Amino acid sequence: MSTTTTEELSATTLLRFATAGSVDDGKSTLVGRLLHDSKSVLTDQLEAVERASASRGQEGPDLALLTDGLRAEREQGITIDVAYRYFATARRRFILADTPGHVQYTRNMVTGASTAELTVILVDARNGVVEQTRRHAAIAALLRVPHVVLAVNKMDLVDYQESVFAAIAEEFTAYAIELGVPEVTAIPISALAGDNVVEPSANMDWYGGPTVLEHLETVPVTHDLSHCHARLPVQYVIRPQSAEHPDYRGYAGQIAAGSFRVGEQVMVLPSGRTTKISGIDLLGKPVDVAWTTQSVTVLLEDDIDISRGDLIVPSKDAPATTQDIEATVCHVADQPLTVGHRVLLKHGTRTVKAIVKDIPSRLTLDDLSLHPHPGQLVANDIGRVKIRTAEPLPVDSYADSRRTGSFILIDPADGTTLTAGMVGESFASPEPVKDEAEDDGWDF
């Protein structure tokens, strides 16, 4: 047990990440190893694993069994689902979206990736980049997960050869860059033996990079506000109407992107009325400025009509409102999505009626080819969709804002969540490759 102090435990940030890997790539072992070697598995849990391992005739504790409850349930066909797991080091808290690896579980990886800042994609060093790896990379790119880690696992089974790792890392990185993934970190590991997961490996002294955990602890949580459009979806209007606060009228919500400042000129959408921010309450205490993802209450100078579902934005940086949305979607429900389907669309805090006007294409993740006019999308399909909404919505491109560029479609009949949607282009255009000569003489 590390001797972490109370103070250290509090001075941490939160990183949400997701794992992706095929069934035999050792994902459960990696997750188990991370939990175990970061001392996040407590004695009673470990004893349960040891007992279970022994009863199966295994010599040592099988770390994959730490997440085995889920697997057992999968085998019984009870659920095929994302599980969320928690662990911490002195530097950071982690929320891990543990997603099943089967191809038919695309929707689960999409679900996990939707809130992730980082995705760990596992490959088996013996097999290298396979179709499944390309699918995982494509989903990370579609969901615009800022950081991608390629964990080349089972290095112990290829004699810890640098050349094996280098070839896989190069092939994957080239593919990921083509998809517009902004950052790839490749790490050679053995989840089973513990190489480069938490502790640096003595078997791969040729590798000079971080271990998986070190990287998770130090990767910057991205909040580059200068390039963000500020957005505040109004969740709830707070009106105490009490003797103490007779005239208080606050617009509560979680800032979806960017920052807001007292005195700033803002516009309320869809009405388009403008006013100024006269105050910001950060959960009870007044502040001058607030930013994503703080939950705040904003007070405005003018008494204008605002309700749940409205969007507060800077006057100088308002999105266009539209009733026609073109998006890439991942269909997550068992019943198909068809042209003409009448649905509900939830965007931010607003839910409106909508109709699926067209499904121009379905994407084949294996080779990124487009299948034109598939007629419908079934569970786990990814495709392009044109939607007409009953009311104008202020949507951003998903490339600009993961929160105000995303939506879900809901079946109005039974409330099923049908589809995850991302507004705008599917894949980011890759960063232009800089000519080496161009860098000469520039020292940033």
Next chain:
Amino acid sequence: MTTTVATVEEGTDSPYALSHLDALESEGVHIFREVAGEFENPVILFSGGKDSIVMLHLALKAFAPAAVPFSLLHVDTGHNFPEVIEYRDRTVARHNLRLHVASVQDYIDRGVLRERPDGTRNPLQTLPLTEKIQSEKFDAVFGGGRRDEEKARAKERVFSLRDEFSQWDPRRQRPELWNLYNGRHAPGEHVRVFPLSNWTELDVWQYIAREGIELPEIYYAHEREVFQRGGMWLTAGEWGGPKDGETVEKRLIRYRTVGDMSCTGAVDSDAVTLDQVIAEIAASRLTERGATRADDKLSEAAMEDRKREGYF
């Protein structure tokens, strides 16, 4: 210990990165406001335990300076710690809240439920709870459950649809994408909402320390008359212990979880301040449940414990 609990920005992150407690708090508040915006008649399950106390604290912050727009619901097993009931009533009065009580004892007195031979009333909570949800027509029911508690809870949704029998069907779970929670439900169905889904036991304690939240005294070390049953230290009392062969002794203990007296075990502890409690938990090699159910090391323990919580 003289440590203070503060939120400090991590060096590797942008100055706009929230501390983990701020991020969890903001997410919890967002969840409360979503429910307030989308449901007709929500209620907060309030047991007087630390998780429900943190839930209520988040709700108070989410709607300040207005009142919390929800009532509270307590399932009273009849075997509750008197300190906890006293805390409950004081809290309700202080915040001018409305409290609903579903009483297991009433059901037993009316002959609808029968006392179990082992004396535990946890499995008996389900009927009073679900009937109260139906009779009051609650459409959203906040629970303090956390995903770190056990494997099955690790897959629970933040918005968890329950059918007209309050049953949880893993097959009907909706994928939760981004922070776009889907609260649609048919009449008679309701949604269980878990604002602390992403919190761990340590997060809860650190937040209690940061916010200076008052807790029932039983969470801190105190001398108490206890006896051992099934490997646990149980509080002696009229509820049914000790029995023949069980001997009462005075020990310095505290509780890590608060539930029914008949099945909530105490841990030996001399932690009398929040910092001491946090240090003790941070150093503990047992989970919250493992500590209070130290004898119960089979995988069934998780299910048992879930029933002990009663609500999920």
